[in-house]
Amino acid sequence: MKNGQLLSETTAGSSSKFLSLLIDIKYLLKGKVLVANVLPVFTAYWLALYFNGEQFIDHWGLFLLTMFGSTLVISGALILNNWYEVDxxxxxxxxxxxxxxxxNFSLKAVLWSGIITSIIGLVFMLFTTLEAAIYSFLGWFVYVVLYTFWTKRKFTLNTIVGSVSGAFTPLIGWAAIAPASHIVPIVFFCILFIWQVPHTFAISIKRLEDYTRAGVPMLPVVYGVDVTxxxxxIYVIALLPFPFFLTTSLGWFFLVFAVFLTIGWIILALKGPRAKDVKKWAQMNLRYSLIYLILLSFAMIILTSPIID
Incomplete structure (x- = not known):
C-alpha cells in the first residue's frame, strides 16, 4: 500500500514538474507572440505554392524545414529578448x-538557449533557400539588435522598429518557394508592418503603469494616452487601402472581407477619444487586432485551398 502510494506521489510530482517546465517555456517564448509570427510564415508559404502552381505534397520536406527553422529563429530572438530585458x-x-x-531558469542558460536556438534555426533555413534564410536573419537582427538592444530603452520609435522585424515573416514563407518579388508577399509585409503598430500601442496603453515603472519610453509613457x-x-485607417492591391490575386470576396474587417477595427478605434475606460478600450483593440490577423490569414488560405486537390 505504501509503495503504491509512494509511486503515485512520485508520478504526480514528475507530472507537476513537467507541466511547470512547459509553462516556463511558454512564458519564455511569449506563446501568443510566437504563434502570431509563425502564422504569417505558414500563410505565405501556402500562398506561394498556389501562385507558383506547386503542390504541397511535392514540397512537404521543404515545408517542415521552413516551419521548423523559422520557428526556431523566432524563438531564439524571443529568448534573447527575455534574457536582455530581465531588469x-x-x-x-x-x-x-x-x-x-x-x-526557474538561470540567465546563463537562457542566453545560451537563445544563441543556440537562433543558430540552429538559421542553419535549417539555409536548407530552404538563401533568400528565405536572409529574411530570417534580417527579422532576427532587427528584433534582437535594433529593437531589443538599442531602441527599446531609448526611443518611442522602438515600436516602429519592432514592427519591421515582424513584417519579415511572410517574406520568409514565400521565399522558401519562390523569390518574394510578387505583389502578394510585398503587400502582406506592408499589412503586417502597419498592423503591429496599433497592436503594440494598445498593449502599451493597457500596461501603461508597467512601462512607466520600468522606464520604457513607449509612446503613451512619453507623449500621453491621447496622442497614442x-x-x-491613423495606423488602423492606413490598413484600409492594402486589400485593394490584392483584388487581382485573391478576388473580390477577399477584398470585401478584408475591408469589412478593417472598417470594424476603425469603428472600434474611433471610440478611443470618448472611451470612459481607456484600458478596457485598449484591451478590446488588442483582441480585435489578433482576430484581424487570424481571420485575414485564414481567408487567404481558404481562398487558395484548391491547391490540395
Missing part, C-alpha cells in the same frame, strides 16, 4: 511569471 521585466506586473524573473489613441486611429 525591466522584474519591474513589471505582467512579466513576473517569466522564468528569467522568478529564477490618435496614432492608433
Amino acid at each position: 525591466l521585466d522584474r519591474k513589471m506586473v505582467r512579466t513576473q511569471n517569466r522564468p528569467t524573473v522568478n529564477g 489613441i490618435r496614432q492608433i486611429i
Whole structure:
C-alpha cells in the first residue's frame, strides 16, 4: 500500500514538474507572440505554392524545414529578448511569471538557449533557400539588435522598429518557394508592418503603469494616452487601402472581407477619444487586432485551398 502510494506521489510530482517546465517555456517564448509570427510564415508559404502552381505534397520536406527553422529563429530572438530585458521585466506586473524573473531558469542558460536556438534555426533555413534564410536573419537582427538592444530603452520609435522585424515573416514563407518579388508577399509585409503598430500601442496603453515603472519610453509613457489613441486611429485607417492591391490575386470576396474587417477595427478605434475606460478600450483593440490577423490569414488560405486537390 505504501509503495503504491509512494509511486503515485512520485508520478504526480514528475507530472507537476513537467507541466511547470512547459509553462516556463511558454512564458519564455511569449506563446501568443510566437504563434502570431509563425502564422504569417505558414500563410505565405501556402500562398506561394498556389501562385507558383506547386503542390504541397511535392514540397512537404521543404515545408517542415521552413516551419521548423523559422520557428526556431523566432524563438531564439524571443529568448534573447527575455534574457536582455530581465531588469525591466522584474519591474513589471505582467512579466513576473517569466522564468528569467522568478529564477526557474538561470540567465546563463537562457542566453545560451537563445544563441543556440537562433543558430540552429538559421542553419535549417539555409536548407530552404538563401533568400528565405536572409529574411530570417534580417527579422532576427532587427528584433534582437535594433529593437531589443538599442531602441527599446531609448526611443518611442522602438515600436516602429519592432514592427519591421515582424513584417519579415511572410517574406520568409514565400521565399522558401519562390523569390518574394510578387505583389502578394510585398503587400502582406506592408499589412503586417502597419498592423503591429496599433497592436503594440494598445498593449502599451493597457500596461501603461508597467512601462512607466520600468522606464520604457513607449509612446503613451512619453507623449500621453491621447496622442497614442490618435496614432492608433491613423495606423488602423492606413490598413484600409492594402486589400485593394490584392483584388487581382485573391478576388473580390477577399477584398470585401478584408475591408469589412478593417472598417470594424476603425469603428472600434474611433471610440478611443470618448472611451470612459481607456484600458478596457485598449484591451478590446488588442483582441480585435489578433482576430484581424487570424481571420485575414485564414481567408487567404481558404481562398487558395484548391491547391490540395
